Amino acid sequence: MKRVLVNGLLWVFAGLAVFPLVWMVCVSLMPAGSASSLPPPLIPAHPTLEHYRLLLGDGGLKRAFVNSLGLAVVSTLMSVSFNTLAGYSFAKLRFRHREQVFGLLIAALVIPGQVAMLPLFLMLKGMGLVNTWMGVLIPSMAGIFGIFLVRQYARGVPDELLEAARLDGAGEWRIFWNIVLPTLKPVLVTLAVFAFLGSWNDFMWPLIVLTDGDMHTLPVALAALSREHVNDSELMMAGAVITVLPVLVLFVALQRYYMQGLLMGSVK
């Protein structure tokens, strides 16, 4: 009895969680105008790919898709490199004021990012970086949480291992590259998925920094589309699928590592 209750509740929960996404796919396959009728259809009676063809043709989302992909990849590479190096440094390398600097970073976590947004925009304007890729990437490189995650993980590396390598005459970089990095693999995957998701889903900053429609990322392009085509629900759903499917696929494929990294990271 209890088994039925527990499992049943979970399936209901899961169903509610996933239903909007499934509905999104269904509606995206319906011909234009058919979703705005009563009763609201659930299964497409005459499935069609016309919306996808329109959006991925010259309909603007193809460009945005490529933009989002490129930005996410570069952002992930940069952010993972920077954060891993810094995280390891704070965990294992000894230098003066290490703990104070780290404490400062943790304190900075409380500051909402939006406080910095307006002046950062002006700064980028001064540097001529408004409406450029660099302008979009810059805030994503400053990831305090990533440094924190790596530091937590890297602390698990035994000090004796590093000392032995140093006594053998190995340089710091070689120690990091050959000994430490392989052990950090799980948290690296977590960081990478985190960074990719963050960049792909980022909305407010690209909205502000990118003025050219050609440079828009998927969320920004979708938002613009949704304001212009308020009534074309099927088209909008197709756009939503295009935006959500890649990250969903990525997540499902890597979710074992992602979950592992998060679970380990949150044990304090």
Place this chain on the structure above:
Amino acid sequence: MQRRRLLTAAAVAPLAGCARDSSTTTLRFWAMGRESEVAAELIAGFEREHPNVRVKVEQLPWTAAHEKLLTAFAGDATPDLAQVGNTWLPEMQALGALEPLQPWIDRTPMLQAADYFAGIWATNAPGGQRVGLPWYVDTRLMFVRQDLLAKAGINEMPRDWAAWRETLARLRQHGMDKPLLLPTNESAPLLALALQQPEEVLRDGGRYGNFSGAGFRTALAFYLERFQRGEAPGVSEVQIGNLWQEFGRGSFAFYLSGPWDIGEFKRRLPAELANAWITAELPGPTGPGSSIAGGASLAMFKRSRHKPEAWALISYLSRPDVQLEFYRLTGDLPARRSAWAMPLNGATLAEDRHAAAFHRQLERVRAAPAVPEWERIEKEMQLAATRAVHGVTDLDATVKALDARVDGILEKRRWMLDKARA
């Protein structure tokens, strides 16, 4: 090593966007709404005449266009030329973002000031400096399902407020639940009513709000009365769904809109309703009333590096035949009088069944105040009106609060005007 390679790659990426080909110039042209959708067609002719110029049209939704223009100015990322709403010209000119056009106009004999509607031509030179060339004119008037009016025994369009009241009441009696569509997010209908009043909405040369004055009070009272009598639904555009469909279904008989809806209704309404609707001039308090002197202009940005080519495009789009073609594609009315006299489908535009009312209304238009803050003030006006529609505040409180808000918005303007005077 890996790090350095990544950094250089990232640094080079923005440079890769620069055009390497020096023989073709690419113009960046920002346009909005329906106009941006047809721009590509219109511009094909221009690109044929100027084979070494390519035009990249950027489509902006109207709801985001104003802020995108300001963001572009703030970020030094303005395009070469853009479609700019008339009411935004004072703001753009005060910022020094636009290229003064008089020298260019003087060098182009094809462009004659006399060929433009006088009221519209004047709005394009805020502060005495001409920064825009009118592209199309627009105003607001009524789109009417005259067949439904006839069914209720009304055979004449209402010409003043009293007749309008009566018509709406009669339609309700005959079973139409909400005969007038006034989406609460649209500021144009209320503004048009306000501009029909003798008083200005801002006083002292645009230094203070005058919304608690008699003029706006009268306009707002008439506006609110339509909701209070149940003649208009108190909903915004989003909640209506597909308003063209609803017009076709006969959910309402009157809709206040602009010339672009001529094209939209023609396209979206079924063939049997083609003669069921007509456009009619706005009724005023005591007789045919004025409406908004609206429209958009083409403007060039000071920071553009392709000014001659941009001007060539602006001149091209201002040719009477191209203006007429533009009307055919969008329903937007030409800014040049000569285009109205050119033949189209056997008659001239001035005689066209749907455009004729616009032609007459354009002789009775008034412009919104030419202050840079107008866009914001208009939004505040509509927000205040919506609160009154929903009964959150009564008329008196609404206009007083609105004036207080507007006075605050204009504070910087007052300071700058006083500084300039000193």
Place this chain on the structure above:
Amino acid sequence: MRTLHRESLAAWAFAAPALIVIALFFGVPVFAGLALSLTDFDIYALADIGNLRWQGWNNYVHVLSLPLFWQALGNTAYFVVLGVPLSIALSLAAAVLLQSKLVRFKPLLRTALFAPVVTTLVAVAVIWRYLFHVKYGLVNYTLQHFGVDPIDWLGDPHWSMPTIIGFAAWKNFGGNMIIFIAALQAVPHDLYEAARLDGARSWAQFRHITVPNIAPTLLMVAILTTAGYFQLFAEPYVMTQGGPLQSTVSVLYLMYEEGFKWWNLGLASAVAFVLFLIIVVVSKGLIAVQRRLTGEGA
């Protein structure tokens, strides 16, 4: 000693890229923002810096006297006060259920429950808008079968914020769920065994064993979620544009409008800093409350 010096050098070199980026593109702008908030930097000043005026604390006074600010604060507080407990309750419930030994297909269920977190906010906000459409939305259609009149979820000022709260709960509960799963796994099983032998039922076990043991995690999640919820922006921007009747204008949305729509950067920066202060105060308050509770409990 040389190795220590070399290690220290390497440490700075490794940390440098991240630290420089953070200092330059986060630290500097934050201080610049503070400076901006003391002036009336606006679009006129952007055109000509001579139009800049020193304001001192005037911007902050002006913000605190703006009716729209208080409305935004009220909306945001409404969102936080209802949304955080709802989100945490859902996450905890899901985590507890998932931890049960009676569950089959655990990874599948976990993935399904976490999926909304991964999705792009803009995309799912669009989906939500159509699901909750007043005429053609599935939600109203289903409710009609239960005899409930159609509700204008996003167009009625009374329902717009609750709809957004529900949306945020749906989107975010998976994230906290994972954290709770980790915390629950750390609770020793023998405690539950002992309680079961004593005859305690599930609810009693939950109250007396689970909750005290995950209390620190609960506090951390509460603080993080609260701070995050105070930064409500994207949902109103995409779903309602702050409407209807500004019932979904949040503090950050107000900052965005003042800053990026009307370019009153001075005022917008002041709004941002006021929000920051509020978050800090509330977080400290939560910690104090927790301390008082555990103090009394112990």
